[in-house]
Each structure stands twice: as structure tokens, then as C-alpha cells.
Amino acid sequence: MTVATLDGRSVRVALLGCGTVGSEVTRMLIEEGDELAARIGAPVELAGIAVRRPDRHPEVPQHLLTADAGELVESDVDIVVELIGGIEPAKGWLLTALRKGKSVVTGNKALLSLHAAELSEAADSSGADLYYEAAVAGAIPLLRPLRESLAGDRITRVMGIVNGTTNFILSAMDSTGVGYAETLDEATRLGYAEADPTADVDGYDAASKAAILASLAFHSRVTAAEVHREGIAGISASDIAAARLLNRTVKLLAICERVTADDGTESVSARVHPVMIPRSHQLAGVNGAFNAVYVEADAAGELMFYGQGAGGAPTASAVLGDLVAAARNRVAGGHGPRESAHAALPMRPMGQTPTRYHISLDVADRPGVLAQVAQVFAAHGVSIAAVRQRDGMSMASLVIVTHLAADAALKSTVDEIGKLDVVREVVSVMRVEGEDS
Template identity: 55%
Template structure:
């Protein structure tokens, strides 16, 4: 009788999956999609993670606000602090610096792991968050902080951790790529394409963070920190946006077999002393149309990596949007849950050295310089002499005539010659230099501006990949 009673007893908790309490901070476009996935795919996620991911609540400012996804009302709360305090895993999608920073630190300090897409916070104060995570044996993952759905953070942190990355080039802002691509396709001016991008929802009502390069700069700081195992903050990134790129610049690029992209560039640079440093910058860049990044169209993103052993790699995909970004978030959530279950959190902060940031004097690049000059004898030789004074070699010179270009050799025309022009008194010239130091090129442009025969410097664009 006793044996029968024992056999009849149900199997208890030993075989039941572990339950991890999940707190979601933020119920906006991405947050709503993350919540939907957690609720609708709970069983599949449990099988992949090795634990049931129980969504305990969604912290929002206004419980009654309209949402993109319908979820049980009881999930919503305004008590973010209380939600974080009881969580095993916190997903932060509030954005901004505060109160996101406070909530993330609180979670890490009581041993909860964190998944975030907050590029601004990571770029500004990532070192503090990484140190706190490591001190408390907690995870801090952030795949969605750079390039939306594209898996780029994990490959750099894990797949390429045994290699030596030397350079990262990225189109990491979909809004600016949409604008530049549309300008290239239609020939329209920047302001007109920006207005269309706003109408279509690709650009915010206030597009400053995108068009001035600030969004890309934050992502560049994160990529550089991971790629080179050092600490890079937003303040270390030199940044220039796309607002000065004109239809004439686009047309000149096309005529030369080039295209213009806003690139985030991070690279290892070796100085004259032989010591290594890091350069991180964001600016409009001329690329050959044969370069893989030149083919990235619309609002898509791509990151091009150069490593000593792996060679050249490119990661391409949707850089924004609720569902694509939620995909990146959920990849981190499952990975983090697996490590919590295994009791072996990964190494969050990868800074193993502290490399100096390198200024313009340590960077070599090429410039494309557009000039409007007086149409008079000797102009070309005077301009060319300024290049020579700074040790900058001219690769090509083009005279723009009625929107077309006529290419000349590197030698300037004779002093008595006149530049061809589309007006009676001015000529449009465009020079492309050989590679030189950024400092020498900047000094060259400054001195050219002071020539009395130069009406204006119409554009200065860096050239890569040639």
C-alpha cells in the first residue's frame, strides 16, 4: 500500500524549468515588440534559454497611453524601481541617460543581468556600467545598441576575440543613408530629401542627432571600445554631419565613379614613435562604387571589419525599426538567460588596455576639395603651390563645366591659361589628393581659403577605399 502511494505522487520541481523574472523598462515601439515576443513565444524561448522567461511587468510613464501591441493591462506599471528590485533580468529600452543609468546600476548591484539598446548611455558612461557588472558577476549585453538587427556586437566580442581587428568602417545610421542614397538616385538637394524622409518616417521631426552625425558617433565609440579592447567615449569621437553635402557634391562623385556615405571609422594608428593609438571619427566619405559599403541602399546599415587573420568581413541588414531591433534584444535575452542558468556570466567589459586617442596629426587620408575661383590667368598654379607648400600631392583636378567634369593631370595649367567655367567670371574646380596627414590637408584647405583668387571652398570631403 505504501509503495502504491509513493508511485502515485506527482514528480515535483526537480524537472521543472527554472523561472527567471524579467523586468521591461520602456513600452515604446521596440519595447512593445519585445513584450509581444516574450508573451507570444514563451514556450519556444524557454526551450532555447533553459528557463522560463516570466515577464513581471513593463515600466512606462503613462499606463493609459496607446500602444502598438495589445498586452494585458496589469503588466504595465509606473514603478520602475520596484520592478527592477525583484528582477533576475532587466531589459532597458527607455533610452536617454537618466533614469536609465540609475535603474541599470541598481539592477547590476543586486546581481540582476541587464540587456539594453541604449547607445547614448553606453557611449557616455559605458565604463561605469561594465565595471559594475563585472564587480557583481552580472551580464550587461547590448547588441541592439549598434545597427539594429545586425549581429555585430557579439561577433566582435566573441567570434573575433582571438583575432586582431585593425579597422572598422560602418554605415550605422539609417536616416542619413536614406538621405544620401536618395540624393544620389534623384539628384535632389539635401533639404528636399530630408523633408521627404520626415514625411516617410525615416527622420524625426528634429533630425539633429542623425544628420549631424551624433547618433553615428555614439555607435562608433561603442564599436571602437569593443574592437580595440580599450575605453572610448563619445567625447573621443570627431564628428561631422551631412548637412553641407550638396547635389553638386553628389554629381561630382558620380562623375568620378564615387558615392558619398556617412561613415563611422575606427582604426588602430601607429605614430612616429611606434606606439599604437586609436582614431575614431564620423564624417561624409567618398567611396568607390565598387566598395561593398557603396552598395548599401535606403535606410539599411552595414559594418565592414578588417582583421589581421579573418581579413575583410561585412555585416549587413536593417538598422532600425521595432521588430528588427527587438530581434537583437531577444538574442541578448536568450544568451543572457542561458548564462544565468549555467551560473557562468560572460566577461562584460573587454577593456584590457588603455590606448591613447590619436588626433589629426596621426591620421592619413585623402581629400576631395571643391573650389569656386576667379576665372583669371595663374589661378591653378597659385592653388597648386599651396598644396606643394604643405607637402600634399594632387592626384586629379577636374574643371566642372555646366555640371560636367573634364579631368586634368596632376600638373597645373600654365600661368597664362584660364580655367574653363560655366560663368563669365568664375570657375568650379575640384581636386582629389593623394593620401597625406589629416593635419597637412586641413592646413592646406585653410590657406587656400585665404587666397584672393578663391571665391569659396565649396566642399571638403574625405576619400576612403581608393
């Protein structure tokens, strides 16, 4: 189904929300209207802005403001830009817009990670566009390359830093040696962390983004509920120090993989958790609140996308890019790419996903300890890649790095090791990425 052309009139845009990002979108639409019109082929008219309290936005032309988002969506507009966030009432408004043939631009990662299929089906039924570049990694052009530029390739892995708050915290812990709680306080003071940082530090934000990335990369519908999630609250200064001794650093990564079993069947693994990566890895040098995503594809090889992953102006840049694309389609009477979920690959449970572990143990200082520990690994079919002694310490402190094994086997191995009489404490357990298995 195609969208009717505009017959020379302007492209009318409704904006839902005027916070940090929305105010930047408003400014750019007003100040750069002539340039945007030249790029689109028709003028862009901001028809209205829905906000909760119109009297609290003196920076916006008052005639544009309304408290009735539903009425604005139902009005004679061509594109609805949603920057409110959350599931409801945003979902209802966007479904209404799409079903009426109005294109949607949104940065709502939580909504997309749970209801992208329903939104895509509504867009398909009416021929409207659904764009959401701003939902992952702010200003970084990432989703469009996955959906369009690499559409003819076979993507095998997408791995990256997609949450600026956690990356700022872990980077600061690495550079200063300060603990998690103190660094979180500093991140809050500087405005990198919200007053309630749960969505960031517990991995919910990154899991939503991982679901979107996996869905696009592997042509399969993946929801946030299917993404394995662990946060960074348990990371200690000693974990950071242990990584440094091994020339590694700790990052919270979203890892989405196409996994091929021995019988040739394929599945999707999507997970978010802290990992140790070598300092030589491309993602190790991504510090502060920046984002970076590393993509591996059969023909294209290794690609990396890097830049500002949040903030008003950077995110508004992504929103305006989508708005221009949707408006161009309106002018031409066509539409953009549709949802691609034809592969419909099943999700692989985290327990079956191949991972590697870095395990730090305090053990009794007597002969035969390593043999007992190694016997437990062997009993669970987990191969040891390296056993190290920390510099300046006795053999009572062991660091073991494993080869790839099913995550469930690694977990059960660690559980049994912790019960050995010769093991005083399992000091830390962390997954390892970015090295040969």
C-alpha cells in the same frame, strides 16, 4: 564571481519601456514563450513592464504594467531589459540592477557611449551580465562577433553606415538629384526621420555607435565625446553631382581605426563624417535605411555585416538574442564575456589622423593658377594625387584629390588656398575613403 543557478524556477524578466521596440519584445516573449524556454532550458516569465502612462498601453496585459520602474528593478527579477533611452534615470536603474546581481540587456547607445565603463565595473563586481547588441545596427549581429568571434584576432579597422536616417537621405539625394532640405522633408513624411532629426543628421547617433564599436574592436575605452563628429546638413546637390562625375557616392560613415605611428606606437582614431567613396566599394551600394559595417582584421581579412539597422521587430530580435544569452547563463550559473579594455590605447586627435580630401575650386581662368595652388599644397606637405577638369567645363573649375596627410595639414591647406587671389571660391571640401592612398 558566479551567478547562482535558478534551481528549476523560471527566469524572471523586467522590461523598462514599451514603445516601438518594447512592444515587439513583449509580443515575442508572450507568443514565443515555449520556444524560448526550450532554447534557454527554463521558462521565461515577464514579471512586469514599466511605462510612463500605463493607461496608454491597451495592447499589453494590464496586470504587467507599472509606472514605478525603480520598484520593478528592485523586485525579485533576474534580468532587466532597458529600452527607455537617455542617460537618467536609466543609468541609475541599470546600476542598481547590476550591483544587485541582476543581468542587464539594453539598447541604449547614448548611455553606453558615455558610461559603459561604470556599467561594466558594476557588472564585474556582482558577476552579472551586461549585453547591448541592439545598441548598434539593429538586427545585424555585429557586437557579439567583435567581442567574441574575433577576440583572438587583431582588428585594424571598423567602417560603416550605422544611421539609417542619414543613409536614406543621402541615397535619395544621389538617386533623384534633389537637395538636402527637400529630401529631409520627404524622410520625415515617410517616418525615416524624427520630427527633430538633430541626433541623426548632425551625427550624434552615429558618434555614439562609433564609440561602442571602437571600444570593442580595440580593447580600449572610447566615449562619444572623443569621437570626431560632422553631420550631413552641409551636403548639397552639387556635392552629390560632383561625386557622381567621379564615379563616387556620398555616405555618412563611422570610421574607427587602429593607427600605428612611425615609431611603432599605436592609438585609436574614431570619427563620423560624410565621405566620398567609389561606387565599386562594398558600402556604396547600401541604400535606403539599411546599415552595413565593414571590418578589417589581420587573420580574418575583410568582413561585412549588412541588414536592417532599426525598426521595432529587427531591434527586438537583437534584444531577444541578448536576453536568451543572459538567461542561459543564469540557468547554467555562469556569466558571459566581460569588458575587455586591457589595451587602453590613447585617442589620436582628428588633426593628426591621416585622411584624404576631395576639393572643388572655382579659379581665375588664366595661366599659372594650378602652379600657385600646387605650391600651397607643397608648402603644407600635402601631396596631390589627381587634378581633374569636370566634363564640359573650362579650366576655371578644378577638382583636386589628395594623398593621405594629417587632417590638420589638409585643413590649413584649404584655408590658405581660399585666400589666394586666383581662387574665386572653395566650392566644396569632402574627405575621400575606400581608395588607395
